[in-house]
Amino acid sequence: xxxxxxxxxxxxxxxxxxxxxxxxxxxxxxxxxxxxxxxxxxxxxxxxxxxxxxxxxxxxxxxxxxxxxxxxxxxxxxxxxxxxxxxxxxxxxxxxxxxxxxxxxxxxxxxxxxxxxxxxxxxxxxxxxxxxxxxxxxxxxxxxxxxxxxxxxxxxxxxxxxxxxxxxxxxxxxxxxxxxxxxxxxxxxxxxxxxxxxxxxxxxxxxxxxxxxxxxxxxxxxxxxxxxxxxxxxxxxxxxxxxxxxxxxxxxxxxxxxxxxxxxxxxxxxxxxxxxxxxxxxxxxxxxxxxxxxxxxxxxxxxxxxxxxxxxxxxxxxxxxxxxxxxxxxxxxxxxxxxxxxxxxxxxxxxxxxxxxxxxxxxxxxxxxxxxxxxxxxxxxxxxxxxxxxxxxxxxxxxxxxxxxxxxxxxxxxxxxxxxxxxxxxxxxxxxxxxxxxxxxxxxxxxxxxxxxxxxxxxxxxxxxxxxxxxxxxxxxxxxxxxxxxxxxxxxxxxxxxxxxxxxxxxxxxxxxxxxxxxxxxxxxxxxxxxxxxxxxxxxxxxxxxxxxxxxxxxxxxxxxxxxxxxxxxxxxxxxxxxxxxxxxxxxxxxxxxxxxxxxxxxxxxxxxxxxxxxxxxxxxxxxxxxxxxxxxxxxxxxxxxxxxxxxxxxxxxxxxxxxxxxxxxxxxxxxxxxxxxxxxxxxxxxxxxxxxxxxxxxxxxxxxxxxxxxxxxxxxxxxxxxxxxx
Numbered sequence: 001x002x003x004x005x006x007x008x009x010x011x012x013x014x015x016x017x018x019x020x021x022x023x024x025x026x027x028x029x030x031x032x033x034x035x036x037x038x039x040x041x042x043x044x045x046x047x048x049x050x051x052x053x054x055x056x057x058x059x060x061x062x063x064x065x066x067x068x069x070x071x072x073x074x075x076x077x078x079x080x081x082x083x084x085x086x087x088x089x090x091x092x093x094x095x096x097x098x099x100x101x102x103x104x105x106x107x108x109x110x111x112x113x114x115x116x117x118x119x120x121x122x123x124x125x126x127x128x129x130x131x132x133x134x135x136x137x138x139x140x141x142x143x144x145x146x147x148x149x150x151x152x153x154x155x156x157x158x159x160x161x162x163x164x165x166x167x168x169x170x171x172x173x174x175x176x177x178x179x180x181x182x183x184x185x186x187x188x189x190x191x192x193x194x195x196x197x198x199x200x201x202x203x204x205x206x207x208x209x210x211x212x213x214x215x216x217x218x219x220x221x222x223x224x225x226x227x228x229x230x231x232x233x234x235x236x237x238x239x240x241x242x243x244x245x246x247x248x249x250x251x252x253x254x255x256x257x258x259x260x261x262x263x264x265x266x267x268x269x270x271x272x273x274x275x276x277x278x279x280x281x282x283x284x285x286x287x288x289x290x291x292x293x294x295x296x297x298x299x300x301x302x303x304x305x306x307x308x309x310x311x312x313x314x315x316x317x318x319x320x321x322x323x324x325x326x327x328x329x330x331x332x333x334x335x336x337x338x339x340x341x342x343x344x345x346x347x348x349x350x351x352x353x354x355x356x357x358x359x360x361x362x363x364x365x366x367x368x369x370x371x372x373x374x375x376x377x378x379x380x381x382x383x384x385x386x387x388x389x390x391x392x393x394x395x396x397x398x399x400x401x402x403x404x405x406x407x408x409x410x411x412x413x414x415x416x417x418x419x420x421x422x423x424x425x426x427x428x429x430x431x432x433x434x435x436x437x438x439x440x441x442x443x444x445x446x447x448x449x450x451x452x453x454x455x456x457x458x459x460x461x462x463x464x465x466x467x468x469x470x471x472x473x474x475x476x477x478x479x480x481x482x483x484x485x486x487x488x489x490x491x492x493x494x495x496x497x498x499x500x501x502x503x504x505x506x507x508x509x510x511x512x513x514x515x516x517x518x519x520x521x522x523x524x525x526x527x528x529x530x531x532x533x534x535x536x537x538x539x540x541x542x543x544x545x546x547x548x549x550x551x552x553x554x555x556x557x558x559x560x561x562x563x564x565x566x567x568x569x570x571x572x573x574x575x576x577x578x579x580x581x582x583x584x585x586x587x588x589x590x591x592x593x594x595x596x597x598x599x600x601x602x603x604x605x606x607x608x609x610x611x612x613x614x615x616x617x618x619x620x621x622x623x624x625x626x627x628x629x630x631x632x633x634x635x636x637x638x639x640x641x642x643x644x645x646x647x648x649x650x651x652x653x654x655x656x657x658x659x660x661x662x663x664x665x666x667x668x669x670x671x672x673x674x675x676x677x678x679x680x681x682x683x684x685x686x687x688x689x690x691x692x693x694x695x696x697x698x699x700x701x702x703x704x705x706x707x708x709x710x711x712x713x714x715x716x717x718x719x720x721x722x723x724x725x726x727x
Contacts, residue, residue, distance in 0.1 A: 028070060028684075031672035032059045041627045045606065045640060048676070049669040053610070055222050064668060067686040071652070074685060080723040081712035084513060088704040091452070091509055093117045099446040101155075104411050105162045111137075112446070113153055120699035121152045124167060126184065130444065137187055138180075140169055148172075148691060150698035157201040158184070159208045160270060164237060166202030166211065173693035173702075174658035176219050181237060194241055195219065198660070199230065199280075203268050206293065210236040212247060212268055221660035226612040232266040234296065247296065248277065256289070256303065261615035268293060271412070272318060272341050277303055283619035284500050284537075285309040288316070290344065306344055312534075315363045319389055319413050324352065324371070326363050328534040334361035336373070336391075352391030359383070360502075360533050365408040368416045369436045372397075374406045378474050379502045379531030380462055382406040384420065386436065400432060400441050404505030419444065425478050426458045428507040455512050457481040467547070467554040471539075474525040474532070475555050476505070477564075478515050487566040490519040490718040491559055497528030497548035498577035499620055500537035510707040517720065522559060526551035526581065542622040543632040549584035556585070556592050568594050571714040575599035576662055576694065577620075583638025583670065586649055593649040595682075595717035597710050600655055600662045600694055603670035604639040606630075611663040639670040642677050650682035650717040652709070656692040664688060682717065 034051035037044055052060050075081065092098075095117065102112040108129045113122035124138040140151040154170040154177045163184055168177035179194040179202065196219050202211040217229045232248040235241065248266045250258050258264055262279035269276065273293035278286055289303035307313040312329040322338045325346070336353035339345055352371070353361060359375035362382075366372075370389055376382045384397045384406055399406060403422035407429070411417040416436060423429040428450075432441040459481050464472040483489060492514050496503055503523055515521050525531040527547040528540020540548040552572070559565050570593050574581045579601015586596045605621055608614040621636070622629030634640060642648075653671040655664040671686035678684050687709070691697055696706050715723040 028675060029063065029066060030676055031063050031668075033672075033676075040606075040624060040630045040634070043631070043634065045634065047607070047640075047669075049639075049672045052668050052672060053607070053665045055663075055665060060665075060668075063672075064664070064686075064688045067671070068688040068690070071685040071687040074683065075652075075687070075709050075713060077725055078712040078716050078723055079725065080715065080720075081708045083722075084708040084711055085701075085704045087513060088509070088707060089701075092700065094450040095448040097448055102409075102446065103156075103158060104417070105158060106160070106412075106414070107162060109158075109162045111156065111158050111162070111165065113156075115700070120701060121150065124153055124156060124165075126162075137165065137184060138167055138182055138189075143169065150691065150702075152698045155201040157204065157211075159202075159204040159211070160206075161208050164209075166204075168197055168201050170693075171698070172658050172691045173656060173689075173696055173698045174221065175660050175693055176216070176221055179213065190237070192235070192237070192241055194235065198227070199263065199265060200267075202235075203266075204270065205234075205268060205296070206270055206273060209238075210234060212266060214265060221612060221658065222663060224610055224612055224614075226660065227263055227616060228260065230263050230265075232264070248301070252300070253303070261618050263616055269318065271414075274341070275301065277301075281616045281619050282499055283309060284314050285312045286314065286316075288313070307346060311346060317364055317366050319366050319371075322389065324364060324366065325349065326361070331355035332535045333357065333359065333533040336361070336364055336371075338389075338391075350391075352389075353387060353394075360530065365410050365418065366413045367410045367418050367436070368414055372408055372410075372418060374408065376405075376502070376504070378462070379525050379529070380404050380474065380476060380505055382504075384408075397434075397439070400443075401427075401430065423505065423507050425460055425476065425505045426455050426507065426512065428452065452509070454516050455509070458512070458515060459483075463558075465555050465558045467551045469547075469550075471527075471547075471551075473527070473551045473555060475558070476523040476525070477559075478512070478521040478523075480515055480518065483518060483520065485520075485562075485564045487563060488569065489565050490514075490569045490571065490715070490720065491522050491565040492519055492714060493522045493524055493552055493556060493570065493572040495524040495526050495529075495552055495574055495581050496576075496578045497526040497540050497551070497581050499528075500530035500534065502530040510711075513707075514711055514714070517715065517722075519715075519718075519720075520559075520564060522555065524552045524555040526555075541620060543628055545580065545621065545632055545636045546584075548581055549588060549636075552581060552585050553589050553592065556589075560592070567592050569718045571595040571597070571718060573597040573599070573710060573714070575601065577602050579603050579662070579667070580605065580636050580638065584636060584641065586651070587638055587641040587643075590646055590648045595650040595652075595714050596648075597652045597654075597714060598638070598667065598670070599710070600659055601638075601653070601667055601670075602662055603637075603653070604666045605633045605637045606640060607666070608633070611666065613661045613663070639666075639673055642670070642673045644677045645679055646677065647680035648674060648678045648682070648684070649680070650684075650713075651678075652683075652685045652687065652713045654687045654689065654706075654709075656694055656696070657688055657690045658693040661694040685713075 035048045036050040115122045127134040143151040155168045158165045170177040177197040181190040196216045198216045199214045204211045233244040235244045258279045265280045267276045275291040277289040288306045290306045291301045295301040315326045317324045325337045335355045337349035339349040359377040362374045364373045387394045404424040407421040409419045418434045421429045421431045433444040461477045463475045579598040582598040624630045655667040675684045
């Protein structure tokens with residue numbers, strides 16, 4: 001290995017100079033560099049900024065802080081940024097209340113989170129039925145923290161009777177939570193506190209006074225082993241936390257062969273009184289073990305394998321007597337099988353919902369009356385269906401509006417209640433209660449019903465674009481009616497392409513503000529996503545990951561060649577695993593884009609396994625321990641693919657310091673190397689948010705500022721007159 005020494009850098013106040021669109025990069029300090037050379041299967045890789053992985057190093061922290069300060073100064077000087085924030089606040093102010101996370105108990109009690117225009121974070125409420133009197137249960141803003149700490153409710157779980165509720169709270173956008181227990185009758189917080197909670201909430205048992213919870217070994221989200229050795233414990237309300245019984249640990253069940261990258265998740269279903277254990281990773285094919293609830297009283301649980309990875313089970317649901325399994329085995333667009341709860345056996349499971357060769361089958365929803373399900377074609381056109389429990393009678397149900405996306409929710413298999421929400425690219429979700437006996441939809445909106453006149457005159461085109469290998473890729477474009485489709489029109493490319501997740505049409509005012517300002521929003525449904533079924537997902541995974549960025553490159557070339565735009569007007573943006581989508585598009589074809597914004601992106605895939613969330617992601621991206629997968633990880637590594645002497649687009653790379661999913665050093669190393677090699681006069685910015693995690697900041701205003709950063713930076717760089725910084 002090679003190492004260099006470097007001098008300690010003194011970070012002074014940083015000046016900023018602009019001349020038109022040129023950017024004085026010499027005002028930015030380059031990152032301290034201690035190169036390391038590794039050899040993977042005969043391939044030598046120089047990692048010039050390995051030292052940035054040490055998040056306790058003073059020089060690393062100082063450089064990140066200096067970059068954050070510098071970037072914030074620039075972003076805050078862009079004219080038009082504040083107007084975007086003001087518009088988002090104005091849109092929010094139209095709602096007297098916004099409700100989410102609704103849970104309806106057997107007795108009809110509603111528990112939910114709600115925000116009003118004056119609230120920066122959601123508060124927990126309850127009411128008896130839809131029209132019952134509302135009462136506040138818990139306000140996280142009342143928690144005291146240090147300085148600017150902002151606490152939010154990350155999840156909540158009432159017990160069966162609704163008399164006790166467990167509330168997980170996290171601070172500053174982080175995902176490491178602590179649990180509070182609240183007596184609902186008087187809203188008193190009990191003395192018990194459970195910390196180091198990264199996954200899930202209280203899973204209440206049948207006795208209504210005890211629950212399972214999943215605990216991490218540490219609260220340090222930067223610890224590379226933070227997700228290793230996750231355990232499950234049992235707590236009885238009113239007892240000391242220190243006496244909680246250990247229910248599951250990897251070391252106690254060596255016979256289950258749980259891999260290092262698998263996170264052991266134990267759950268309990270109160271209606272069937274069954275335990276479920278799943279070694280979790282990003283592999284969508286679930287491996288599930290089951291046991292009887294009574295086994296909690298034993299020294300060791302007798303786990304029985306229900307489904308293995310090879311069975312390709314994506315999800316499961318319960319009726320009163322059967323388990324329904326959603327699978328892609330020999331059915332790329334999915335089918336549903338069923339087996340009995342009392343004697344589950346996948347080998348004898350019967351077909352309930354067959355595969356449709358044209359449309360994807362989404363996870364099912366079960367009520368007292370039967371099975372509701374949706375099918376989606378090309379990720380953009382959904383239809384609602386119903387069948388009996390045996391799958392003998394299938395029928396399509398016409399929704400009140402033709403919808404690009406249909407979401408379903410229900411109270412459970414003991415009730416007939418079903419809610420159907422329809423939405424699209426430019427239409428906000430509309431929620432209806434469906435009466436299956438009368439075949440009637442009744443509008444039942446919990447949040448305020450509001451209008452968005454600024455988004456009414458938008459056009460939508462759904463295209464199919466040939467990629468580099470002849471495969472057709474769905475491309476959704478949204479623009480304001482009358483917007484010229486010429487070489488002067490800005491286009492923002494957005495996509496993802498990982499985990500089989502589809503970018504379904506949804507109402508996103510943040511991105512629509514780009515359209516409202518005369519730009520075109522182009523959503524590329526690239527391979528790696530699930531828009532065209534499981535095969536589409538697998539065609540953008542591991543050694544085939546290159547299809548993800550080559551697909552968006554093809555979509556960009558199409559828009560340019562067809563005269564919609566030109567390379568000085570194109571922007572590309574995504575987040576998280578979408579960092580590969582952005583980073584590799586601009587490293588392979590820097591000439592196609594004017595601006596790139598990888599938000600909390602996976603930019604250093606070769607070193608991913610050394611991050612806390614890395615091992616769990618190897619089923620999707622690969623491991624450096626297998627030669628062909630290692631080569632694929634090198635190929636998809638945006639940081640390593642940066643070349644000296646290249647003119648790269650203007651770039652805003654962001655990271656959340658409290659992010660446990662994409663550790664801050666991954667985007668930091670990309671930004672550091674880009675700053676070193678970029679020969680264009682365009683800005684190369686790196687923003688670290690110290691009050692944010694993977695999903696941004698905790699407060700509404702914080703989220704608005706993040707949106708404004710993205711849009712104003714992109715609009716500045718594509719030449720929008722309202723966003724040009726004066727000399």
